[in-house]
Amino acid sequence: MNDLKYCQGPSCHQYTTQDRLKGIKGSKTFQTRRRSSLYYGNENFCDQRCLYDWVNKYIEQGLDHFGRTTKAKHLTEQNAWIKDYDYNYRNEGNEKTNYRSVNRVTKEQRPLTEAQYNDINYTLNTGE
Numbered sequence: 152m153n154d155l156k157y158c159q160g161p162s163c164h165q166y167t168t169q170d171r172l173k174g175i176k177g178s179k180t181f182q183t184r185r186r187s188s189l190y191y192g193n194e195n196f197c198d199q200r201c202l203y204d205w206v207n208k209y210i211e212q213g214l215d216h217f218g219r220t221t222k223a224k225h226l227t228e229q230n231a232w233i234k235d236y237d238y239n240y241r242n243e244g245n246e247k248t249n250y251r252s253v254n255r256v257t258k259e260q261r262p263l264t265e266a267q268y269n270d271i272n273y274t275l276n277t278g279e
């Protein structure tokens with residue numbers, strides 16, 4: 152039971168679906184959805200409506216808190232690296248091969264190990 156997570160949507164309990172109707176017979180109430188897996192908003196919301204309810208309620212506070220974009224950012228050599236790979240369709244299982252970093256500005260490619268590809272902190276980018 153500890154693995155169940157509540158939807159973080161501020162109005163989840165306001166949506167009167169049968170699966171939200173819980174409790175003892177005679178005193179049932181519509182309640183916030185609780186699931187072992189939530190699929191929206193980094194696994195915090197039961198559906199898109201609840202995700203956008205949260206966004207609409209908190210977006211101004213969030214932008215004020217974390218800082219707004221006030222001037223254009225630029226894609227440059229220093230921040231243009233992305234990771235890519237090819238599928239090897241000849242083998243069963245469609246193995247991924249040829250892991251590489253690709254610079255979208257210079258078109259330069261550099262090989263990556265599978266571990267580097269899977270490491271979300273590994274990047275050649277040196278700027279935002």
Ligand SMILES: [Zn+2]
Nearest residue numbers: 158163197201
């Ligand atoms: Zn919800």
